[in-house]
Amino acid sequence: xxxxxxxxxxxxxxxxxxxxxxxxxxxxxxxxxxxxxxxxxxxxxxxxxxxxxxxxxxxxxxxxxxxxxxxxxxxxxxxxxxxxxxxxxxxxxxxxxxxxxxxxxxx
Amino acid sequence: xxxxxxxxxxxxxxxxxxxxxxxxxxxxxxxxxxxxxxxxxxxxxxxxxxxxxxxxxxxxxxxxxxxxxxxxxxxxxxxxxxxxxxxxxxxxxxxxxxxxxxxxxxxxxxxxxxxxxxxxxxx
Numbered sequence: 001x002x003x004x005x006x007x008x009x010x011x012x013x014x015x016x017x018x019x020x021x022x023x024x025x026x027x028x029x030x031x032x033x034x035x036x037x038x039x040x041x042x043x044x045x046x047x048x049x050x051x052x053x054x055x056x057x058x059x060x061x062x063x064x065x066x067x068x069x070x071x072x073x074x075x076x077x078x079x080x081x082x083x084x085x086x087x088x089x090x091x092x093x094x095x096x097x098x099x100x101x102x103x104x105x106x107x
Numbered sequence: 108x109x110x111x112x113x114x115x116x117x118x119x120x121x122x123x124x125x126x127x128x129x130x131x132x133x134x135x136x137x138x139x140x141x142x143x144x145x146x147x148x149x150x151x152x153x154x155x156x157x158x159x160x161x162x163x164x165x166x167x168x169x170x171x172x173x174x175x176x177x178x179x180x181x182x183x184x185x186x187x188x189x190x191x192x193x194x195x196x197x198x199x200x201x202x203x204x205x206x207x208x209x210x211x212x213x214x215x216x217x218x219x220x221x222x223x224x225x226x227x228x229x230x
Contacts, residue, residue, distance in 0.1 A: 001171065036152070043204070043220045044152060050215070054132050059115075091216050094168040096117060096142075096154040 002026050002090050006099025012107040016077045021102045023088035025069040026099075032092035035064055035073045039084045048073065080106075108131040108218040111205045116224030122197050125191035127224055129157075129188040129205030137161060140213040143190050144200035146223075155203070158188070159213060173199075195228045203225075 003026040013019050018106050022034070035048040046055045048064040053073060061076040075082055088099040115127040129141075140163075143155040156169040158179045167179050178191040188205055202223040210219020 032214070034215070036217060038152075043222060044217065045220075046209075046217045049217075054220075085151075089152075089154070089216065091214075094157075095170045096157075096216065098152045098154060101151040 001095055002029060002093060002097055004088055004089055004090050004097050004099040006102055008102060009100060010103040010105065011048050012105045013078055014107045015078050015080055019075045019077055019104065021073045021086055021088075021104075023066075023071045023073075023099045025071075025090055028068050029090045029092035031067075032090060033066065033071045034089045034091065035062075035066070036087045036089065037082075038087065044087070078104075109207050111207060111219060111221035113203060113205050113221045113224035116203065116226045118227045118229065119195055120230050121195060121228055122190070123228070124193045125195065125226060127190040127192070127203055127226070129190075129221060131161075131186045131188065131205070131207065134188040134207065136155055136181075138211055140208055140211075141179075141181065141188045142206045142208065142216055143179060143188075144204045144206055144217070144220075146204070147201040147227075149206060150201075153201075155190070157213070158184070160211075192226070197227075197228050200213075200228045 005024045032050045033051045036044040038044040052064045063074045086102045110132045112130045140159050142157045159166045176194045180189045204223045205221040207219040208215050221226045
């Protein structure tokens with residue numbers, strides 16, 4: 001099985017900060033990497049798929065990049081509504097696997 | 108608008124069984140692979156499994172943690188997805204989500220999610 005190691009597991013940041021979250025796969029996953037955002041008590045929401053394709057309606061301050069085994073989600077300028085948990089998902093091979101999540105909190 | 112409504116969750120004893128359903132609308136259900144994802148209380152997301160479409164013989168894939176105990180099926184005539192859960196363990200306690208991929212041929216996942224149905228396994 002492919003392991004997805006996401007870092008950091010938690011972080012605090014301020015409005016306006018640039019934030020980067022990383023996911024590292026235990027083997028190559030091509031471009032089958034998706035990022036989700038989940039706010040407390042809410043359903044997960046897809047932000048980015050295919051490593052870097054922004055989901056319709058998602059603000060352009062979110063971006064994804066990477067290749068092979070290392071991938072990043074970047075928020076260019078944090079807004080109050082961005083404080084949430086973020087998860088990466090590899091869907092290159094079965095069983096699909098999520099990263100353990102990053103909880104982004106207000107500093 | 109895509110809508111997914113799960114049902115069938117509840118309290119069940121270890122070793123018991125439960126069948127979850129997901130009623131889908133707003134898209135041509137038969138054209139899409141469908142996935143189940145779960146989330147234990149206070150924990151992260153875990154992919155449970157997938158069913159492919161009719162051209163791909165409705166074949167299924169599962170996470171190792173549920174393989175041999177859970178079975179995913181679908182009824183395209185009723186736009187419904189199912190998750191049969193047998194030999195339930197306390198670690199199966201979670202909110203179970205039905206998800207719509209948003210693309211055909213299964214290369215993506217998670218474009219839309221239901222609200223989830225809670226399964227609690229406890230004596």
